[in-house]
Amino acid sequence: MSGSKICLYELALENGRSTSPYVWRIRYALAHKGLPFESASLGFTDIPKAFNGQFKTVPVIEHGDERVCDSWLIAEYLDRVFPNLPPLFASPTEHAMVQLFDTWFSVEVMRKMFGIYLLDIHNAARPQDRAYFRQSREARLKGVTLEAFTADRVARLPALRDALAPLRMQLARTPFLGGSAPNYADYIALGVFHWVASVSTLPLLARNDDALLAWLERGFDLYNGLGRDPRMKSLAE
Amino acid sequence: MSGSKICLYELALENGRSTSPYVWRIRYALAHKGLPFESASLGFTDIPKAFNGQFKTVPVIEHGDERVCDSWLIAEYLDRVFPNLPPLFASPTEHAMVQLFDTWFSVEVMRKMFGIYLLDIHNAARPQDRAYFRQSREARLKGVTLEAFTADRVARLPALRDALAPLRMQLARTPFLGGSAPNYADYIALGVFHWVASVSTLPLLARNDDALLAWLERGFDLYNGLGRDPRMKSLAE
Numbered sequence: 001m002s003g004s005k006i007c008l009y010e011l012a013l014e015n016g017r018s019t020s021p022y023v024w025r026i027r028y029a030l031a032h033k034g035l036p037f038e039s040a041s042l043g044f045t046d047i048p049k050a051f052n053g054q055f056k057t058v059p060v061i062e063h064g065d066e067r068v069c070d071s072w073l074i075a076e077y078l079d080r081v082f083p084n085l086p087p088l089f090a091s092p093t094e095h096a097m098v099q100l101f102d103t104w105f106s107v108e109v110m111r112k113m114f115g116i117y118l119l120d121i122h123n124a125a126r127p128q129d130r131a132y133f134r135q136s137r138e139a140r141l142k143g144v145t146l147e148a149f150t151a152d153r154v155a156r157l158p159a160l161r162d163a164l165a166p167l168r169m170q171l172a173r174t175p176f177l178g179g180s181a182p183n184y185a186d187y188i189a190l191g192v193f194h195w196v197a198s199v200s201t202l203p204l205l206a207r208n209d210d211a212l213l214a215w216l217e218r219g220f221d222l223y224n225g226l227g228r229d230p231r232m233k234s235l236a237e
Numbered sequence: 238m239s240g241s242k243i244c245l246y247e248l249a250l251e252n253g254r255s256t257s258p259y260v261w262r263i264r265y266a267l268a269h270k271g272l273p274f275e276s277a278s279l280g281f282t283d284i285p286k287a288f289n290g291q292f293k294t295v296p297v298i299e300h301g302d303e304r305v306c307d308s309w310l311i312a313e314y315l316d317r318v319f320p321n322l323p324p325l326f327a328s329p330t331e332h333a334m335v336q337l338f339d340t341w342f343s344v345e346v347m348r349k350m351f352g353i354y355l356l357d358i359h360n361a362a363r364p365q366d367r368a369y370f371r372q373s374r375e376a377r378l379k380g381v382t383l384e385a386f387t388a389d390r391v392a393r394l395p396a397l398r399d400a401l402a403p404l405r406m407q408l409a410r411t412p413f414l415g416g417s418a419p420n421y422a423d424y425i426a427l428g429v430f431h432w433v434a435s436v437s438t439l440p441l442l443a444r445n446d447d448a449l450l451a452w453l454e455r456g457f458d459l460y461n462g463l464g465r466d467p468r469m470k471s472l473a474e
Contacts, residue, residue, distance in 0.1 A: 092417060093418075096415055097331065097422060099411075100403065100404075100414055100422070165344050166340040166345070170333070173336065178330050179332065179333035181330075185337070
């Protein structure tokens, strides 16, 4: 079982780049554990049709007869099935602390990013996915168009940069969120920056955001430059 | 050395209650390690005169010939000098993750609390400390009075309650921030709630804030009810 191949189902844009922040966590998680994997790219409209409708989101991994959906469940699965490989969570305490970080980051940072990059995601999606993306997201926004939702995004960028202050302050103290080495909190945050860098037409960070930019360079270099890709948009002005 | 008595210098209000959120972390940290301690209470104006002017803030611990100021340095000192007692930080990763939590909590939550409870702190301080407290805090506020700074606090309470959302969401999943057992992140957050409960004339939480209120009960019960005190103001409406 633990010797079976792993296939990771990802979300692809028009240019083929993997964009989901939740998929990126698992890309890093697999690299952290030293597990090779095959990749399968799906567009937004492919996901509901794949897996006989069993799952509505990616990442999904196939591993032998097992299929696991949801990045947290996948990370826990990998630690459970490969206990002799480097752990993603060295203890239940680390698991709880990373989950708390994830919750904060989703509520305070990712929500603000949606308000700035939602139209960019639409425009970077595969052409055949755009109508579905618009319809489903505008329904969640109770009819507000993607254009209206992001119209004043330049004015809202400073609040997003401010929301990153705790990350910036901590990364001035330690090279990674996990301390001297990256842990799953780094993979969560790196995944979010990969997502933005996949689609952004408005630079997220100021040019002098040194602590964050240096951490991003370190993060993109991890695992033989797993995060490096010429299709990425610049994250700094 | 490790057998010497520990004295913890605390910040006291008019009613004698220890109020500093940073002191409360250390009260819990000492209890976590099972270390008995003597307490010495100082008012705001006593601190600069104590220790021959060596320190400007509490907590300070005296332990044999050592004096340590600053809650982070004290916590690290306790783990270093008492390595065979239960660790506050089981790994450098846990230390880094708790520091990140502390940074987030200070920036997003504690700052908002100052805007709501600063005048309450003044009014609960020892009478002989109030002029100093007012002068020093109003200087930091560039001349804005404590009264003006907190005048619209009722209108700002919802934003503070919203800022607690990540805590609330995580505590719906696990009994403590540290998972099944409390860790230093719990002590940091409990300390902040103790601070508010020492002075509050405006209930911080809604009556139905179940996950947070249940965690507070569990937290106040820790270590034979270390946090229990009839002088505490109610934290919920």
